[in-house]
Amino acid sequence: MSLDSLLFQAVNGLASASGLFLVAAGLSVIFGVTRIVNMAHGSFYMLGLYIAVTLAPLLGEHLGGAAGFWGGIAGATLAVALLGAAVERVLLRRLYNAPELYQLLATFALLLIINDAALFLWGPEDILGPRAPGLSGSVELLGRRLPQYDVFLALIGPVVLVGLHLLLTRTRFGRLIRAATQDREMVAALGINEALLFTAVFALGAGIAGFGGALQMAREPASLSLDLSVLGEAFVVVVVGGMGSIKGAYLAAVLVAEVKALCTALGVIEIAGYTFNMSWLTLVAEFLVMAVVLVLRPHGLFGRALAATKAGEAEPPLLPLDRRGRALVLAAILLFAAMPLIGMFFRYAPVLALDMVIAALFAASLHFVMGPGGMASFGHAAYFGLGAYGTAFAATQLGLSTPLAFATGIGTAAAGAALFGWFCVRLEGVYFTMLTLAFAQIVWSIVYQWEDVTGGSNGLFGVWPDWPFDSRAGLYLAALAVALGGLALLRRIVFAPFGLALRAGRDSRLRAEASGIPVARVRWLSFALAGTLCGAAGGLFAFAKGSISPEAISVGRSIDGLVMVLLGGVQSLMGPLLGAGAFTLLQDTVMRETDYWRALLGLVILVLVLLFPFGIAGGLRRVARLRRAGGAR
């Protein structure tokens, strides 16, 4: 590698950093004032790009190429800002007092709906934008040709940084934003029109993200996968830079982008006779940067500890099942065990039941960290994926027997959960959530790119179990046994001292530490345990489908898990199982029928969050209470 290729990549890195910074800065500004982590922020970026590539040619016809290009960017920025304002007025306004998890989920629902809206409006194909008039050439630097547009982009980041800084320090609007960031109640008490301020801030944040997306017009095509990939990277940047710090966001964006660029620049190198393709390291490098920063500064480079978060009301004490409950559970187990027989009459029943069994184990393992642990993970799919790919790889590439392959999958998931969990449990609240999501994105990217091992975008095929699991009934009964074992173990642990200590750490970390409970270690172990059982669900999934692809382990699966838990009710142990059943039924029947199932899922989430925050189990409990009250009269 030579100095000039390094320089070339450095400029390239700065250009990427600008785009990242614009998304992260918007996320930070919005969070600072509204205390909401806007999951739909990647969507604003994506929409900015889509609107720009649509608008630029249209305007170009009437006004000429240059005016069309820049007019398209301006128009897209404005349109996305207006959309942001509308979103704040219609949706977010109802969420300011809701528990954090619901805010995250509702904005994620928005991401799903916007994604399908974009699919409806623009279709599934990527759309290329026009090149930048006047900036399509290149400049020569140290003998290398640098695209002019990249140099322009590299400069945009600092320009926006300075602009935002001036806005925040020199204007009344900026002073209000800073005041609200520091003390929201005080601003309200001073008689400032809070509603208007929040709308304006949301529009500003959305507009910046839209601008960032629109600017990419000359560099990359508009694509439907941009929202999530940008969101994942923006989370890494925000976690590294520190939530709420614009300066931190820029530094972190530069740091992350430059480290990636450096890995690309190094290319293929040889160390001690082995050749390493360093460009492979880009994903791992991102992870390492984040790891180092978080170990040294848990709140990021310029972040501060967050104030106590809204956790909602304390949940009622968990009780063991009474006799009726035990009878119901036994009946359900018998019903599921009899499924191969039922399958003689209803052919689809065992297929659905197998999906439900796997979903139940997946949802219950997520609930373990989310409910008793109080840690809302948005990246549980990572451990599902590690379990599934570990199993599939061991079965197809290594040729291990079914039980051994399954064990390999579980081991892979356990190792991944132990490693990622060590970092995640050091963080609280939204930081935890963002980091889990970022790790899941990293796992997904590695799986997607490491073709030799994972089969890349095609995945691994022919994951068939051997005797006695090769028959439909054999596999199903084995899966049922594994799932029941896992569920029983989780239930046992929740009521054991460890589970009590996990709940104690969630209820009051202060008290738990003062009583001598090692909260961090308890959380880490619970995270690793949940990841391990989730990996078992993933391994079962690989055998059940006979294949595994990156799509099956994308962030969508993490969200499916969250919806299952919420659908059933997070405050009960049976809730996630009910939710998993109901969700699987819904997915296998309704959602398969439409191309727009993401939007449908988004709507389901919004209804859940806004109308039934305690899920099916909570609803049933409330009905029972009302009936008792009625009967007593």
Place this chain on the structure above:
Amino acid sequence: MSAPSPVLAVRGIAKSYGGVRALDGVSFEIAAGELLALIGPNGAGKSTCFNIVNGQLRPDAGTVHILGRDVTGLPPRRIAGLGVGRTFQVAAVFPSMTALENVQMALIAARRGVFGFWHPARRIAREEALALLEQTGMGAQAERPAAALAYGDVKRLELAMALAGEPKLLLMDEPTAGMAAGERREMIALVRRLTRARGLAVLFTEHSMDVVFGHADRAIVLARGRLIADGPVDAVRRDPLVREVYLGGTRPGREARP
């Protein structure tokens, strides 16, 4: 030299925040069975001093010894493991558990039984937990969720939890804060009784002078980060320096908080 070593010995601790000396060479001791009040006007350094003893802050200089062991700079969890019970200014319990489970959890943690994965916690240390609730007057509320308890009862529950590890030293940050006058006297009398019976050393901060002069054995007074008095409460009450900087020359016995 034959005197028993103090339960808590604080020697020359100091702490500054960006050039402001919050605490400057403070030393004191507590013997077993002693109820020691840490008082001083707002901003005197009480919280800083208290948080250094309980491990939340690390002092710039000086040492803290508990039962003869140097614990300076150890985190709160490790200090808890050495037989130190704590209560907070705003009572902290586990609201999603019953009162009984709260105390059972404290007992399990004190016995290093947190990493039990099989036996139901509800059968562990049940009798001891009930006995502790009985002693703090919470026996009748054992099965109620902590979230549903009145604040005074939450404070009693917290006391029961703090006593779970059979501590030798109890650190109480404003044990009667947020309570009505009648409740306050009851609470501090309860602490007095329990600690006498157990030979427990207690360090507590307090705003209510009624509570301090009515129940403490000894008081230490901080003003602007320095220790200005240390002695039996009657002596402290009469100390002219204390009256000047702290009580502002008025009669003792009234509330110090404006």
